[in-house]
Amino acid sequence: MLTASAVLPETVTDLPPVILVHGAANSAHVWIYWQRDLAAHGYPAYAIDLRGHGRSDPINLSHTHMQDYAADVRALARQCKRVPVIMGWSMGGLVAMMVAAQGAAVACVGLAPSTPTRRIDPSVVLRTGEFGPEEYGIKSRDPEKQPAMPDLDQEERKVALASLCRESRLARDERQAGIVIGSLPCPLLVMTGTRDTQWPRQRYEGLELSADYLEIEGASHWGLVLNRRALGTAIPAVLHWIARTLPQRG
Secondary structure, eight states: OOEEEEEOOSSOOSSOOEEEEOOTTOOGGGGHHHHHHHHHTTOOEEEEEOTTSTTSOOOOOTTOOHHHHHHHHHHHHHHSSSOOEEEEETHHHHHHHHHHTTTOOSEEEEESOOOOBSSOOTTSOOOOOEEOGGGGTOOOOOTTOOTTOTTOOHHHHHHHHHTOOOEEHHHHHHHHHOOBOOOOSSOEEEEEETTOSSSOGGGGTTOOSOOEEEEETTOOTTHHHHOHHHHHHHHHHHHHHHHHHSOOOO
16 A cells, blocks of 8 residues: 655645655655645645555565556545646656656656656666665765765754665666656756756756756755755745746636
């Protein structure tokens, strides 16, 4: 069974829900600060644990595809009373775009998202199996020993470490081979951080999808979801973009 954590506004609003999609080897817990602030501004915030991650039922992820993750998010979107905004980080950003491409989102936000392609590279071998967060440079669970999180304080690093999970190697290889998305029927915002060495702004120069861009000063890859100082700038900017791009309510 899939799970999603919900943080709701204190009063009912007419704003669309926001579905938050975590990255690879990660879980919904990473969205704790985003959910709190989205709800404070009137947006119901639902952070999904993709299959086999976080509080969703544990499964062997060896044969899990990117399309399986997209199906998880579509299932949650169908339960929403309004078409949601779908926001994803890293791998989750690409999953968000896959779902948005099928018309399931009123707007899409990618935080340093894995990028789609126009064609699949047949030379990439698709392997089955699982791997852990060590493949992303996290070799210790000591908050003091996290070179991949240079801009996070100790509390934020603890949240990051608590969010870690196993991941599908097949899904990772599919991203390497290429996930094809020709266009999106909704607005797309791509947000990057100036301290993100994995997915800096330059990596999106070849993105063929129409998108707006936002760069957050001082944010690393992890900082885009957990650096509270950077989020003080990032979240209001994203909310302004969402409000500007949503259809006028009348």
